Amino acid sequence: MSAPGAGIEVTGLSASYGTGAPALRDVTFTAADGQAIAVLGPNGGGKTTLFRALLGELPATTGSVTVRGATAYAPQTERSRLDFPVSALDVALMGAYARTPWYRRIGAGDRALARDALARVGLADRAGARFGALSGGQRQRVLIARALVQEAGVLLLDEPFAGVDRTSEEAIMRILDELRADGRVLLIATHDVEQARGWDRVLCLAGAQIAFGPPAETLTNAVLEATYGEEIVMLDCGNRAVAIQHHSHAH
Amino acid sequence: MRTVFDKLSSVRWLTDPLALPFMQRALIATLLLAVPAGLLGTWIVLRRLAFFAHAVGTATFPGLVVAGPWGIAPPLAALGAGLGFAGLLSRMTRRGATTADAATGLLLTAALALGAILASDVYRSGAGVDRLLFGTLLGLGDGDLVLAGAVAAAALAATAALVRTWLATGFDPAGAAALGVRATRGDWLLLALLAVTVVAVLPAVGALLVSTLLVVPAATARLLARSLGALLGAAVALAALEGVAGLLLAYHLDLPPGPAIAVIGGGGFALAALASSVRTAR
Numbered sequence: 219m220s221a222p223g224a225g226i227e228v229t230g231l232s233a234s235y236g237t238g239a240p241a242l243r244d245v246t247f248t249a250a251d252g253q254a255i256a257v258l259g260p261n262g263g264g265k266t267t268l269f270r271a272l273l274g275e276l277p278a279t280t281g282s283v284t285v286r287g288a289t290a291y292a293p294q295t296e297r298s299r300l301d302f303p304v305s306a307l308d309v310a311l312m313g314a315y316a317r318t319p320w321y322r323r324i325g326a327g328d329r330a331l332a333r334d335a336l337a338r339v340g341l342a343d344r345a346g347a348r349f350g351a352l353s354g355g356q357r358q359r360v361l362i363a364r365a366l367v368q369e370a371g372v373l374l375l376d377e378p379f380a381g382v383d384r385t386s387e388e389a390i391m392r393i394l395d396e397l398r399a400d401g402r403v404l405l406i407a408t409h410d411v412e413q414a415r416g417w418d419r420v421l422c423l424a425g426a427q428i429a430f431g432p433p434a435e436t437l438t439n440a441v442l443e444a445t446y447g448e449e450i451v452m453l454d455c456g457n458r459a460v461a462i463q464h465h466s467h468a469h
Numbered sequence: 470m471r472t473v474f475d476k477l478s479s480v481r482w483l484t485d486p487l488a489l490p491f492m493q494r495a496l497i498a499t500l501l502l503a504v505p506a507g508l509l510g511t512w513i514v515l516r517r518l519a520f521f522a523h524a525v526g527t528a529t530f531p532g533l534v535v536a537g538p539w540g541i542a543p544p545l546a547a548l549g550a551g552l553g554f555a556g557l558l559s560r561m562t563r564r565g566a567t568t569a570d571a572a573t574g575l576l577l578t579a580a581l582a583l584g585a586i587l588a589s590d591v592y593r594s595g596a597g598v599d600r601l602l603f604g605t606l607l608g609l610g611d612g613d614l615v616l617a618g619a620v621a622a623a624a625l626a627a628t629a630a631l632v633r634t635w636l637a638t639g640f641d642p643a644g645a646a647a648l649g650v651r652a653t654r655g656d657w658l659l660l661a662l663l664a665v666t667v668v669a670v671l672p673a674v675g676a677l678l679v680s681t682l683l684v685v686p687a688a689t690a691r692l693l694a695r696s697l698g699a700l701l702g703a704a705v706a707l708a709a710l711e712g713v714a715g716l717l718l719a720y721h722l723d724l725p726p727g728p729a730i731a732v733i734g735g736g737g738f739a740l741a742a743l744a745s746s747v748r749t750a751r
Binding site: 291312316 | 515629630631633634636637639640641642643644646647648649650691694695696697699700
């Protein structure tokens with residue numbers, strides 16, 4: 219399962235909900251060849267807006283968006299309905315919905331693909347477990363498996379490490395590294411500045427693009443202050459920075 | 470009491486009532502209505518639309534009151550009133566200042582009050598009001614049965630065609646579109662089908678007891694079923710079982726059938742809740 223040629227090109231993108239002011243302005247970046255990009259910014263900074271524009275759910279008011287390869291979205295798992303009667307396998311199989319006509323059952327090939335995908339994220343033995351009964355990290359891995367079933371070249375992950383225990387965090391990191399090795403492009407929305415330093419590129423959003431580039435050059439104190447404003451706290455004489463998380467889910 | 474035990478001592482408690490033509494019609498209607506009620510009920514419960522469904526049912530009451538005097542077919546009048554309710558609800562909640570449940574409560578009360586005033590002071594509907602509010606499963610016409618059959622067929626077809634759309638949209642509203650699912654179209658079809666299912670069950674259980682068929686069996690099945698397929702099947706089976714049991718209870722104890730089905734449904738839910746808590750405790 220490799221994804222050669224997957225990529226994203228965004229030039230001068232602005233997007234808005236309805237007729238209001240743009241929720242996101244002036245975004246320009248490219249990603250290709252197995253790059254992982256951290257999308258860093260406060261709540262309401264435009265991370266979800268960018269994802270919706272990349273998925274084609276929100277039209278660009280200005281600029282252009284080009285995505286090469288099928289695109290999958292892994293939302294924060296606590297936003298899905300954890301009380302639904304669906305198993306981990308049921309959720310992984312949702313990745314095959316787009317290519318299954320309504321009058322057909324999901325094919326044996328796709329069922330095998332879903333089981334393989336669950337095995338790849340280390341959940342082969344939990345295929346029959348109810349999604350809502352899994353831990354946060356396991357649920358995140360099921361959503362990554364679902365993206366694998368979609369055969370997505372581009373994966374948009376919304377806070378994949380939020381509320382995830384240490385073991386699952388390591389497992390998810392390992393999976394994301396494997397996906398990069400496949401040539402897939404990853405966009406990882408995160409609040410965590412330290413986390414963001416680990417990826418190939420970082421894109422800082424606060425209503426507009428603040429910066430884009432390799433983390434070492436990009437994550438300067440000036441950029442972090444522009445991204446987070448009052449919400450940033452500098453530690454270790456400016457060598458480390460922590461963004462204060464407000465647990466509101468308005469986007 | 471002796472006569473009740475005598476009746477129960479042979480299968481005649483079952484065969485006697487079903488020899489009567491009006492009971493046969495009621496039985497056919499119950500079995501037909503169980504299909505859309507169970508299938509749609511599953512989505513009503515999963516999508517947390519129970520209060521909305523109850524309110525749509527109640528909102529049809531003024532429509533039913535004016536249908537006779539105005540010479541409109543009752544299903545059309547009911548559908549008009551139900552759609553009017555949905556339109557007003559959408560308008561009231563658009564700005565976000567009024568929450569959907571507050572607006573629903575307000576409109577359902579308004580519809581009930583309007584219907585009561587129309588029935589008592591304008592059209593003097595008299596004894597017919599009971600029938601409109603609680604149904605008349607024992608007095609159904611051919612048109613009611615045809616409507617029940619048509620809605621049952623529509624519910625089966627829509628479930629076959631849209632089960633994946635409804636599942637993905639309900640489970641993961643934020644991610645559904647990225648899965649290639651046409652969420653908005655699916656939601657509109659679900660609401661439209663909910664509206665016609667409400668209209669189809671009105672003659673049987675009335676404007677106030679719509680939830681008896683549309684919510685209670687699915688909510689009960691929800692306590693026991695572990696997969697979507699099992700939930701859909703169990704909701705239809707329970708709607709049929711509770712409907713038939715309520716019908717027989719109504720016949721033998723001379724009760725109105727709608728309320729009898731409601732009582733049986735409540736008992737069924739209590740038993741399922743008990744079984745579910747015992748299972749969890751073990």
